Amino acid sequence: MPYATSAAFAHDWPDTVRLVTVEGAPHTGAWNADAYAYAYAYAKELAAFLAQHT
Structure with missing residues (x-):
C-alpha cells in the first residue's frame, strides 16, 4: 500500500487509526x-495502543 494511501486513511479516521512514520524512510x-x-x-x-484498548 502506498504511503499516501495510509496517510489519507489515518487523516480520515483520526480516532481509529494511528500512523507511525520514521522521517526520511520510505x-x-x-x-x-x-x-x-x-x-x-x-x-x-x-504499548500505548494496548493500554488504551485493554
Missing part, C-alpha cells in the same frame, strides 16, 4: 533507516 523502509529508533517507536506506539 514506506516499509523504516527498519532499514534506523532499526533502533524504529523498534523503540513501534514498541512505544504498541
Whole structure:
C-alpha cells in the first residue's frame, strides 16, 4: 500500500487509526533507516495502543 494511501486513511479516521512514520524512510523502509529508533517507536506506539484498548 502506498504511503499516501495510509496517510489519507489515518487523516480520515483520526480516532481509529494511528500512523507511525520514521522521517526520511520510505514506506516499509523504516527498519532499514534506523532499526533502533524504529523498534523503540513501534514498541512505544504498541504499548500505548494496548493500554488504551485493554
